[in-house]
Amino acid sequence: MSAATWTSFIKSIASYNGDLSSLTAPPFILSSSSLTEFSQYWSEHVDLLLEPNFITEEDANKKKEPIELLRMLAVVKWFISTLKSQYCSRNETLGSEKKPLNPFLGEIFVGKWIDSSNDQKLGETILLSEQVSHHPPITAYAVENKKNNTILEGYNGIRASMSTTALNVKQFGHALLEFRNLNENYLITLPPLHIEGILAFNPYVELEQKSFIQSSAGYYAIIEYSGKGYFSGKKNSFKCRIFSNFENSKKKENALYTISGQWSEKSTIAKGHSTPSSSKDEIFFDASIEKPQQLTVKPIDEQHPLESQKAWLEVANAIKVGDYDLIHNAKSKLENNQRELRKKEEENNSKWNRRWFDEVDYKIDENLNNENDIFINLSKMANLSIKNVPSGVEADSSKNKEVELMSHWRFVPENFDNEKEIKI
Numbered sequence: 001m002s003a004a005t006w007t008s009f010i011k012s013i014a015s016y017n018g019d020l021s022s023l024t025a026p027p028f029i030l031s032s033s034s035l036t037e038f039s040q041y042w043s044e045h046v047d048l049l050l051e052p053n054f055i056t057e058e059d060a061n062k063k064k065e066p067i068e069l070l071r072m073l074a075v076v077k078w079f080i081s082t083l084k085s086q087y088c089s090r091n092e093t094l095g096s097e098k099k100p101l102n103p104f105l106g107e108i109f110v111g112k113w114i115d116s117s118n119d120q121k122l123g124e125t126i127l128l129s130e131q132v133s134h135h136p137p138i139t140a141y142a143v144e145n146k147k148n149n150t151i152l153e154g155y156n157g158i159r160a161s162m163s164t165t166a167l168n169v170k171q172f173g174h175a176l177l178e179f180r181n182l183n184e185n186y187l188i189t190l191p192p193l194h195i196e197g198i199l200a201f202n203p204y205v206e207l208e209q210k211s212f213i214q215s216s217a218g219y220y221a222i223i224e225y226s227g228k229g230y231f232s233g234k235k236n237s238f239k240c241r242i243f244s245n246f247e248n249s250k251k252k253e254n255a256l257y258t259i260s261g262q263w264s265e266k267s268t269i270a271k272g273h274s275t276p277s278s279s280k281d282e283i284f285f286d287a288s289i290e291k292p293q294q295l296t297v298k299p300i301d302e303q304h305p306l307e308s309q310k311a312w313l314e315v316a317n318a319i320k321v322g323d324y325d326l327i328h329n330a331k332s333k334l335e336n337n338q339r340e341l342r343k344k345e346e347e348n349n350s351k352w353n354r355r356w357f358d359e360v361d362y363k364i365d366e367n368l369n370n371e372n373d374i375f376i377n378l379s380k381m382a383n384l385s386i387k388n389v390p391s392g393v394e395a396d397s398s399k400n401k402e403v404e405l406m407s408h409w410r411f412v413p414e415n416f417d418n419e420k421e422i423k424i
């Protein structure tokens, strides 16, 4: 890398205006995969995702706990297990966090996790990820397991701002996890984060503040994040408290269980509100032992032109050889095609057809504003906003008053059942 490209990168960071596509990064900080691929991180521990389906009354009797609480603990464990994939995997495979490709509207990424269990109780799990908006960038996804009638769906977008040394990122969106055989659902919010180490050539993610999990059975979890030197001096630390419901969470003494440790390493769990001891208490999750299961993706030459790896192939190859002009030319080609498409749509007064997801406006769609909507119900239970505010903003927070929009992206399973072009 030349000093000039580094200087221009620092300058572009200094003049950063909130639009990530305007960050002109030198080739070595570019990743050759696009954000639509990131949806796979939700399910690389597919056994843990499906685990609540296999908890029995007998297990509950043995533990002397309600079965719904055991399922909540299983959901929390699965959620904690996703964090290493979500936030550390580029550092492990690419050496540092990198700038992902900015997906184009309609870009998709699909694949499946094959059942690797001995008793074949998991069945096949598929991933559908789709770029449903380009400005601002929003990716929607669904992880579907037909055998166990389980669906995880959600969407995410970010707003970023630069401080003197770090890039601060607020996440928008949420995930909904539905166990249809159990008639039990969960709402999961997405934590804020910042990118550290940019000036030291070594960008990495640090999670901050809190995220929440609300179960339809009432159980409510608060997960609090810290980086180096806050609770424990260790990176990727978290503390999670599980309560019987939101009301009871106002006093930490009411916690039924407390979990603490590092989400990228080991965490321990204990009953009650005191912090478990890392040496004496029961291990909750150990990310260094439980390896993620890779998604199976079709070879590129069998992919549809809208599939991420196929669409970005030329750009990805240029990034691999680190040639700035090649990258620039390949990107421009793709971007010009997109501009053409948008122009034609405008001329024809048409709009790009979202494949598997619908934008649902909770304000207009009165029939959705009813007792049966999972998102509304769980948000109410957890005192969370249903507006388009950063994920996890509470209903009574002043931040909830700034915004009127109430639209969210939802999976439409029939659209995939009728899908003719895209093979998994």
Ligand code: CLR
Binding pocket: 020, 029, 035, 038, 039, 041, 086, 087, 097, 098, 099, 100, 156, 158, 167, 169, 171, 195, 198, 203, 205
């Ligand atoms: C996307 C949604 C995933 C979780 C996730 C993980 C890492 C985040 C990414 C999201 C959004 C884009 C992101 C990335 C880390 C770095 C990258 C914030 C939230 C930015 C755009 C890169 C900036 C460039 C630096 C490397 C200099 O479920």
